[in-house]
Amino acid sequence: MQIFDPSIFPILAADGLTNGAVYALLSLSLVLVFAVTRVIFVPLGEFVVFGTLTLAALQLGRVPGTLTLVLILLGLAALMDAAGHLRRRQAGRAALTLGGALVLGGCAWALTHWLAPLKPPLPVQVLLTLALVAPLGPLLYRTVFQPLQNATVLVLLIASVALHLVLTGVALVFFGPEGSRTPPFAEGNVTLGQVTLSTQSLLVMLVSALLMLALYLFFERTMPGKALRATAVNRLGARLVGISPSAAGTLTFTLAALIGALGGMLIGPSVAMTYDSGFLIGLKGFVGAIIGGLVSYPLAAAGALLVGLIESFASFSLSGWKEVIVFTLILPVLLWRSLATRHTPEDEE
Amino acid sequence: MKKALFLSVLALSSLAAAEIRVGVIVSATGPAASLGIPEKNTVALLPQTIAGQPVVYTVLDDASDTTAAVTNARKLIQEGKVDLIIGTTTTPASLAMIDVVAEAKVPMISLAASEGIIKPVDAKRAWVFKTPQTDALMAAAIVQHMVQNKVRTIGYIGFNDAYGEGWASELKKNAAARGLKVVAEERYGRSDTSVTGQILKLVAARPDAILIGASGVPAVLPQKALKDRGYAGKIYQTHGVANADFLRVGGRDVEGAILPAGPVLVADQLPGTNPTRKVGLAYMNLYEAKYGKDTVSTFGAHMWDAGLLMQKAVPAALKKAKPGTPAFREALRDALEGTRNVIGAHGIFNLSATDHLGLDARSRVMVQVVDGTWKLLPSR
Numbered sequence: 001m002q003i004f005d006p007s008i009f010p011i012l013a014a015d016g017l018t019n020g021a022v023y024a025l026l027s028l029s030l031v032l033v034f035a036v037t038r039v040i041f042v043p044l045g046e047f048v049v050f051g052t053l054t055l056a057a058l059q060l061g062r063v064p065g066t067l068t069l070v071l072i073l074l075g076l077a078a079l080m081d082a083a084g085h086l087r088r089r090q091a092g093r094a095a096l097t098l099g100g101a102l103v104l105g106g107c108a109w110a111l112t113h114w115l116a117p118l119k120p121p122l123p124v125q126v127l128l129t130l131a132l133v134a135p136l137g138p139l140l141y142r143t144v145f146q147p148l149q150n151a152t153v154l155v156l157l158i159a160s161v162a163l164h165l166v167l168t169g170v171a172l173v174f175f176g177p178e179g180s181r182t183p184p185f186a187e188g189n190v191t192l193g194q195v196t197l198s199t200q201s202l203l204v205m206l207v208s209a210l211l212m213l214a215l216y217l218f219f220e221r222t223m224p225g226k227a228l229r230a231t232a233v234n235r236l237g238a239r240l241v242g243i244s245p246s247a248a249g250t251l252t253f254t255l256a257a258l259i260g261a262l263g264g265m266l267i268g269p270s271v272a273m274t275y276d277s278g279f280l281i282g283l284k285g286f287v288g289a290i291i292g293g294l295v296s297y298p299l300a301a302a303g304a305l306l307v308g309l310i311e312s313f314a315s316f317s318l319s320g321w322k323e324v325i326v327f328t329l330i331l332p333v334l335l336w337r338s339l340a341t342r343h344t345p346e347d348e349e
Numbered sequence: 350m351k352k353a354l355f356l357s358v359l360a361l362s363s364l365a366a367a368e369i370r371v372g373v374i375v376s377a378t379g380p381a382a383s384l385g386i387p388e389k390n391t392v393a394l395l396p397q398t399i400a401g402q403p404v405v406y407t408v409l410d411d412a413s414d415t416t417a418a419v420t421n422a423r424k425l426i427q428e429g430k431v432d433l434i435i436g437t438t439t440t441p442a443s444l445a446m447i448d449v450v451a452e453a454k455v456p457m458i459s460l461a462a463s464e465g466i467i468k469p470v471d472a473k474r475a476w477v478f479k480t481p482q483t484d485a486l487m488a489a490a491i492v493q494h495m496v497q498n499k500v501r502t503i504g505y506i507g508f509n510d511a512y513g514e515g516w517a518s519e520l521k522k523n524a525a526a527r528g529l530k531v532v533a534e535e536r537y538g539r540s541d542t543s544v545t546g547q548i549l550k551l552v553a554a555r556p557d558a559i560l561i562g563a564s565g566v567p568a569v570l571p572q573k574a575l576k577d578r579g580y581a582g583k584i585y586q587t588h589g590v591a592n593a594d595f596l597r598v599g600g601r602d603v604e605g606a607i608l609p610a611g612p613v614l615v616a617d618q619l620p621g622t623n624p625t626r627k628v629g630l631a632y633m634n635l636y637e638a639k640y641g642k643d644t645v646s647t648f649g650a651h652m653w654d655a656g657l658l659m660q661k662a663v664p665a666a667l668k669k670a671k672p673g674t675p676a677f678r679e680a681l682r683d684a685l686e687g688t689r690n691v692i693g694a695h696g697i698f699n700l701s702a703t704d705h706l707g708l709d710a711r712s713r714v715m716v717q718v719v720d721g722t723w724k725l726l727p728s729r
Contacts, residue, residue: 008549015545022542169378177382178594179566198577267542272566272598276380277540316546320509320536 003313010195012312018201020308021208022263026285027292027304028215029256034294035232036252037245038153039145042160045282046167047257050133051264052273053171056180058125063116065174066132071105073139078102080143108132122185130261137257138250145253146246164279171275179277182268204266211262212301215255224251284311284326291333293341303333368403369663369672372425374436374446375460375652379413380539383565383592385438387636387649388460394635395656400664402672411437418442422449422457432672433681435655436460438648441511443479451476454675456682458655460648463515467705478685478705480654482611482695482712487588488519490609490713491560492527494726500557500583502532506547506571507562509536516562516587532556539567548574558582564589566598573602583607588713592646596721606718607726611695613650615716618725625711628657629694647695654693661691 003009026044033041050066057064078101085094108131115128144163148156186199219225230238231248239245264273271277284307291303307326314322373392376385392406407429411418418437425431426449433456437443440463447466450457451473459466459479467479495503505520507513513536524531533554535547548571551559559582561571568590575584586608595603612619616629632653636645662684670676688700688707696712715726 008553011549012546015543019542172378172382177386178592179598181566181569181598270570271540271542272569274540274566280538280540281542312543312546314546315537315541315544316550319506319547319550322536323509323538 003317006194008316012316013309014195014197014201016309016312017305018204018308019267019311020305021205022267023281023285023288023304023308024301025208025211025259025263026282027288027300028212028297029259030282030285030289031292031294031297031300032228032232033252033256034289036228037141037145037156037249039156039160040153040294041256042157042282043140043164043167043278044256044260044285045278045280046164046171047133047136047260047278048264048267048281049171049273049275049278050136050167051129051261052182052268052271053175053180053264053275054132054261055125055129055182055265055268056273057175058116058128059119059182061117061119063112064129064132065170066136067109067112068174069170070108070132070135070139073136073143074101074105074108077139077142080147122183126265129265130258133261133264134254134258137253137255137260140257141249141253146249149245149249168276168278171278175275177275179272179274181272182265184269200269207262207266211259215297228252284308287327287330290330293337367672368405369399369433370429370431371404371406371659372422372429372431372434372436373406373408374411374418374421374425374434374442375408376413376438376442377410379411381413381438383594383646384460384648385410385413387644387646388436388438388652390640391636391649391652391656394632394639394653396660399660400667402663402667407431411442413439413442415439415442415445419445419449422446426450426453426455430673431455432678433458433659435652435659440466440515443477447473447477454682455678456685458658458685460651460655470703470705474705476682478658478700480658480693480695480698480706481651482588482708483706484515484519484587485523486708486710487609487713488516488523490710490715491585491587491607492520492523492529494607494609494715495529495558495583495585496527498558498583500529502530502554502556502558504533504535504551504554504556504559505531505562506535506537506544506551506559508564508567509538512564512589513562516560520560520562537563537571539563541567541570544571544574547571548578548580551575552578552580556582558585560585560587562587565592566594568595569599569603572599572606576602588647591716591723592648593643596718596723599718600721603718604721608716609713610716610723611647611650611712612714613694614647615714615723615725616694619714624692625694625696628692632694650694654695654698657691657693658685658688658698661688 030041030044033039054064054066078098081097082094144159148159184200186203188199189196190199190202219229227243228248231243235245285304287307288304289300292300311326314325375388377389389408392408397404409421411421425434434450435458438460440461443459443461443466457477460481462481462484464483464485467474467477503524505517507516521531533551535551537544537547561568568586572584584606586606588608588610591610591614612625613629616626619626632650633645662681665684666677666680669680686700686702688698691698696708698707700707716723717726
């Protein structure tokens with residue numbers, strides 16, 4: 001077969017692994033979010049889009065619309081917190097919350113408006129993008145999912161789909177209907193044996209691998225990481241030993257937003273990202289996560305790499321059917337999982 | 350909110366009796382938003398009175414969705430009592446609206462590309478007109494340019510949706526007629542992060558030229574990949590990329606691309622003898638004065654042309670009947686069908702009982718991306 005031609009196979013494999021690495025990051029955060037908060041996080045793709053488009057806006061020296069969204073959500077979250085304090089008759093703390101939000105929002109506003117027109121070097125823009133997109137995670141958790149903490153998985157899924165639609169609309173308003181591309185972090189090619197790889201795709205794989213290692217260390221070696229794992233294993237038990245589910249949720253969503261934004265900046269140079277591109281990209285990460293049964297991190301990452309590889313080879317041999325092939329993959333996996341695992345009734349808390 | 354706005358427009362419009370009510374449906378959100386937004390913006394530039402009669406525009410968004418377009422059309426007809434519908438942006442939705450407007454006997458001017466919207470002119474399509482050039486017209490221009498430049502074999506890569514399919518079939522039809530061969534055909538998705546596989550296969554087939562059947566900024570990706578693989582042949586794009594964002598996002602990667610486009614894209618480069626030059630420039634100046642420099646796109650000009658057809662047809666219809674009556678709508682339809690020599694931004698409209706578009710080869714020019722801007726290619 002033509003696919004196994006030595007001049008073609010390595011190129012396709014490298015391409016598949018590059019995309020697969022980004023999908024793997026997304027599938028890891030999907031598994032993480034589901035394990036800790038039971039939310040099937042459909043809007044993860046939107047964080048990818050916000051990551052790319054925010055960086056693209058900064059490239060043009062514009063103030064990205066992400067700032068407005070962060071400020072609105074910050075205001076909303078502060079109001080919700082303050083209302084909670086007032087209900088407990090703690091007017092002082094309510095004022096403190098609102099004041100803190102005001103100061104924080106003001107700082108964010110001033111910093112972005114100062115930095116954006118200066119067109120700072122790429123690393124600064126990347127950091128600013130992360131600083132703008134990452135807060136979306138905890139703020140969305142506070143305003144949307146925390147009030148639904150005790151709802152069923154189905155209700156959380158519905159909220160999640162709704163949030164996806166809202167964020168797509170918001171992205172259209174802030175970034176316009178046309179897409180953008182970001183500049184590559186590295187130009188040029190690297191030759192490894194017979195294969196020539198672009199430095200950018202090598203960088204994508206390297207950053208993804210490093211990030212996965214960092215996540216592993218975080219979960220194995222640090223206290224907050226262990227707390228997240230404990231919450232994932234048993235929410236009630238974790239609460240009994242003093243781990244706040246809200247704090248765990250906030251941390252999880254921060255990580256998800258951070259990973260999403262990073263993923264967006266990694267693939268930004270190779271795709272013309274439009275406001276509605278996120279869903280399909282997130283869905284491919286989701287296929288990976290399903291292969292891991294939404295519980296296993298290594299299986300999810302491996303599944304996502306597989307998705308990337310299949311996508312790459314399918315695009316060569318049967319490009320018209322590529323999407324069909326990738327998403328059909330989910331059927332045998334679901335069949336196998338439903339036969340292989342014993343059914344336990346969903347634990348109601 | 351949309352509903353409230355709609356009702357308030359209704360309330361306002363019921364105050365005056367003789368005004369002409371125009372319902373506009375565009376895809377201001379969803380995948381076709383990059384086309385629908387300039388179309389929506391152009392509505393604000395259309396005249397507020399025609400032949401002394403006030404014109405009331407009601408603009409609805411169909412979110413690039415067929416069902417929403419049909420619902421909106423019904424709403425405009427039943428609640429809005431419109432005399433004319435302009436829209437919508439996409440082909441599938443426009444096709445679905447035909448039944449609705451034909452049943453209610455309301456003339457409609459579609460802003461979508463496909464020929465199937467107006468052809469053949471049967472009992473239902475008698476009520477349907479459109480202003481954008483058909484893909485067939487544009488594909489013929491591309492193939493003609495290929496023949497003139499001694500291209501014998503063509504590779505094709507397009508979207509895996511209606512847009513890409515439509516162009517694939519038009520290309521094959523035209524290529525077969527002129528004795529050219531399509532040697533490779535590939536598909537990709539709008540939000541794909543890589544087209545390496547498809548490009549490898551395309552390049553391996555060694556075509557003299559490659560057509561990219563995609564619209565908007567996602568059309569940049571295949572051309573960049575072709576350059577990265579060192580493809581040296583000619584690269585053609587469709588008129589779906591003819592806006593400033595394609596150049597902004599594409600940068601150096603889209604240099605040299607050849608595409609057909611409505612003359613409005615290069616209105617300032619057209620010779621002074623070209624009648625569309627003046628109309629195109631006037632529209633561009635009007636649009637950019639309101640929305641800022643470099644914001645104009647060729648898609649909004651389709652709405653402008655629909656407005657021109659309307660301005661020509663309404664006075665004739667007013668002589669026969671009063672707005673808001675079935676007789677007026679019938680007269681408006683007849684007047685639209687009788688349009689002769691209306692000079693639009695995209696070409697010169699000469700409609701007839703068998704042709705509800707009425708554009709000819711003067712409605713397209715070949716342009717090339719040179720130094721990050723559109724350059725008019727001499728026509729032969």
